[in-house]
Amino acid sequence: MPELRTVCVYAGSSPGADPAYAAAAAALGTEIGRRGMGMVYGGGSVGLMGIAADAALAAGAPVTGIIPAALHAREISKIDLTELVVVDSMHERKFLMAERSDAFAALPGGVGTIEELVEALTWTQLGIHRKPVGLLDVAGYWAPLTTMLDAARDARFVRPEHRDMLLSEREPAALLDALAAWEPLALDKWMDGGPPAV
Numbered sequence: 474m475p476e477l478r479t480v481c482v483y484a485g486s487s488p489g490a491d492p493a494y495a496a497a498a499a500a501l502g503t504e505i506g507r508r509g510m511g512m513v514y515g516g517g518s519v520g521l522m523g524i525a526a527d528a529a530l531a532a533g534a535p536v537t538g539i540i541p542a543a544l545h546a547r548e549i550s551k552i553d554l555t556e557l558v559v560v561d562s563m564h565e566r567k568f569l570m571a572e573r574s575d576a577f578a579a580l581p582g583g584v585g586t587i588e589e590l591v592e593a594l595t596w597t598q599l600g601i602h603r604k605p606v607g608l609l610d611v612a613g614y615w616a617p618l619t620t621m622l623d624a625a626r627d628a629r630f631v632r633p634e635h636r637d638m639l640l641s642e643r644e645p646a647a648l649l650d651a652l653a654a655w656e657p658l659a660l661d662k663w664m665d666g667g668p669p670a671v
Contacts, residue, residue: 476575477510477575477576477649477652477653478510478511478575479510479511479512479513479573479574479575479576480505480510480511480512480513480574480575480576480577480578480649480652481512481513481514481570481571481573481574481576481577481578481593482501482502482505482512482513482514482522482525482577482578482579482580483514483515483577483578483579483580483582483586483589483590483593484498484514484515484520484521484522484524484525484579484580484581484582484586485520485521485522485580485581485582485583485586486515486517486519486520486521486522486582486583486585487519487520487521487583488520488521488524489520489521489581491611491612493611493612494521494580494581494611494612494614495521495524497580497581497609497611497645498521498522498524498525498528498580499524499525499527499528500528500644500645501525501528501578501580501609501645501648502524502525502526502527502528502529502530502531502532502534503528503529503531503532503645504532504645504646504649505529505532505534505645505649506528506529506530506531506532506533506534507532508649509533509534510534510649511534511535511536511537511555512525512526512529512534512535512536512537513536513537513538513539513570513573513574514526514536514537514538514539514570515538515539515540515566515570516538516539516540516550516551516554516557516558516559517538517540517544517549517550517551518549518550518551518552519549521580521581521582523551525580526538526551526554530553530554530555535555535556536554536555536556537554537555537556537557537558537573538550538551538554538556538557538558539557539558539560539566539569539570539573540557540558540559540560540566541559541560541561541562541563541565541566542559542560542561545559567589567592570589571593571596571602571604574604575604576604576605576606576607576652576653576655577590577593577594577604577605577606577607578607578608578609578648578649578652579606579607579608579609579615580609580611581609581611581614581615587618590606590608593606594606594638594639597638597657598635598638603657605638605640605651605652605655606638606639606640607639607640607641607642607648607651607652608639608640608641608642608648609642609643609645609648610641610642610643611643615641619639619641622636622639623636634658635658638658640652640655
């Protein structure tokens with residue numbers, strides 16, 4: 474895999490109920506900067522996304538925010554970034570975030586964070602990109618999702634190898650190490666002989 478230079482961070486626009494979430498967001502941003510890496514994220518100044526961006530900037534990381542015009546005011550775009558890109562749609566936002574990143578790391582967050590995370594993982598599974606995807610599992614936040622993926626694997630909707638593509642660590646340094654060490658699979662998505670003939 475190419476060198477890990479830039480990490481896309483998915484994170485909630487709320488700080489969440491547990492102070493451990495904010496602490497983890499700050500720690501991830503700091504570790505990205507400490508390693509001389511860059512960060513790409515959703516461009517907001519609020520919640521965990523703003524905390525991670527502030528910490529990364531303070532640690533010397535270049536930080537790029539990408540935000541749709543419709544959310545520019547609602548998520549209170551962060552204006553002191555290295556670069557703020559305002560786009561027309563959520564689709565364009567997610568495409569650019571993926572294009573500008575070498576890997577994806579998800580902090581706790583809501584429906585938007587979950588949707589972005591699962592789409593990035595799907596693109597890796599399908600070979601649309603060959604980039605690792607990981608969870609920073611703060612205080613067990615992501616346990617229900619990993620349990621659901623285990624159920625999908627056990628029910629034969631997901632290959633075991635594809636289930637294992639989603640990395641999960643409890644500490645930022647361990648997660649970044651795992652993302653850097655990841656190797657893409659040479660494995661087709663299809664189970665049981667592939668798709669039906671057309």
